[in-house]
Amino acid sequence: MYWLPASAILALLCLVPPVHSTGSLQAGLRHRQGSFAMALYRAAAQGRVDTNLVVSPSGVAAALGLLQLGARGNTRAQLEAGLGYDVNDGHVRELLLQWQAEVNNSSSPMASKEAWLQQTCVLLVQNSIKLDTGFAHKVETWADVSVMRDHQQQNNNSRKDEAWLPLQAGSSSGDLSGSGEAQQAEASTLLSSSSLSASQSSWPSGQQMALLSTVTFRGMWQKQFHAVNTHNLHFLLVDGTTVKVPMMHQATEVRFGQFQTSSNQRYAVLDLPYSGLSLSLQVVLPSDRKTPLSSLEAQLSFRHMASWEAGLRRTRMDVFLPRFKMHNKLNLRSTLPAMGIGDAFNPSDADFSGISAEDSLYVSDAFHDVTIEVTEEGTKAAAATAMVLLKRSRSPVFKADRPFLFLLRHIKTGSILFMGRVMNPADQLL
Incomplete structure (x- = not known):
């Protein structure tokens, strides 16, 4: 049996191109x-x-x-x-x-x-x-x-x-x-x-x-919100006070999932697609109204984000999302x-x-x-100023009426184009 010297083996290995899967x-x-x-x-x-x-x-x-x-x-x-x-x-x-x-x-x-x-x-x-x-x-x-x-x-x-x-x-x-x-x-x-x-x-x-x-x-949303369904509703701030903000609403089929962190803190993720289905907005909301958003922020990692895709299910829901611009x-x-x-x-x-x-x-x-800017899609109509009582629905409700995270991503590549949080939708510009 003929043995190659170590130097020859190294030389041969260097000739092998790297494999990129x-x-x-x-x-x-x-x-x-x-x-x-x-x-x-x-x-x-x-x-x-x-x-x-x-x-x-x-x-x-x-x-x-x-x-x-x-x-x-x-x-x-x-x-x-x-x-x-x-x-x-x-x-x-x-x-x-x-x-x-x-x-x-x-x-x-x-x-x-x-x-x-x-x-x-x-x-x-x-x-x-x-x-x-x-x-x-x-x-x-x-x-x-x-x-x-x-x-x-x-x-x-x-x-x-x-x-x-x-x-x-x-x-x-x-x-x-x-x-x-x-x-x-x-x-x-x-x-x-x-x-x-x-x-x-x-x-x-x-x-x-x-x-x-x-x-x-x-x-433009895949399924647009309509201005006639936008009403001034209460949004809970971190100090316990509330402000009235234009809250968009629609009953529609969305991708929705409930998850929890390593410390058993529960939160919900709503995925709203834009027209063309290549981009979507993910809204992340603590399930417990008493849980501060900062607590969830401190625990989230990309490992959690990666698990959302498999955990989201198509569900018909009443969706409430505030208009906001930043x-x-x-x-x-x-x-x-x-x-x-x-x-x-x-x-x-x-x-x-x-x-x-x-x-x-x-x-x-x-x-x-x-x-x-997140709106009903380009409408300039002002929201109703009076509180409107909405009919009770048997569908589950996703109501972003308190601080939440959002991610705007490109679905195929997974690229996160925007990431942020809404603490007060009434603060339009910072």
Whole structure:
């Protein structure tokens, strides 16, 4: 018998390509995206006690993925640990882009007039910075992102929000994402409302970047609520008082399930699909009216979320859901370090040599702008002002008349587009 030396065995093993099971990769990536969504929500909720909140995990993940493409060393390791995956892995990046395309196709104005999702990520860099060509090439394929140059220093007479122009890579002009005018307009809107625009007429000393992301959604229910069934009903606040809010109502067949945490805390999950059946809103409500939402928030994990799909059953119910609208602006510079992503914002520790090898870059600002509105579908009619007695029904009732969580997700990919809580529907904007 002939024995191969250990060095030969190692050489042969190196020639064997790694095996990537599509199913296991998808399952693993869903789990990591879900865990990231929970971590982001908890980090954003810190210091926001008993207030309405909404974040877009998919929007922030896209922004961090863009940074990860150009990060090196410990900065890259922190971004990878925070996200839970490495976008520099070709298989991971391919699957992420595939999922992003499916989400966009299911909710774009061109695909359907019934669902509209706008997600934009813009990386702003000084015009003097020489970008790495490899980074520029990767950005070309990254979904819904744009890299823009600051031309403010070249044209001090221009308006601040018009000073940001699409990136010019090498001798070619145009932005790398292929959506020039739309991305530039979105960047201008973000800049005009951010502290970056308000506080800086030009870049301060040191080489810097700014990261801006925005996500907006409006969808039509598969079965719409009707304005005539919307009435002002009581909503219980955390302090025990109540406020009257426009409460939508319909008797319909939904997916519903009852679950419990490891400490036997019971809660209910209602799944309301949007038209087209590719997106749905999941409403999570403690079963006991005396249980504070914060207690449920502290115990929920992606493991619980993953169990909902198997536990939901089609049930005819009386559904009561308040109309609500939220607009949150988050400074990720204070949120992400709580998730272990801190080096990117530190001038001494940040390593973005993959974006520019000649300049010492760090992220000076990072803003996340989110808007969500849940209505009967676009109706402008005011709710009735008088209390209306509703007929008793033999159907079970799901009544979100107290604080609840919500998740807006893409069903096929499992991507969590929005996650938040409603503590008081009467607080329209934060």
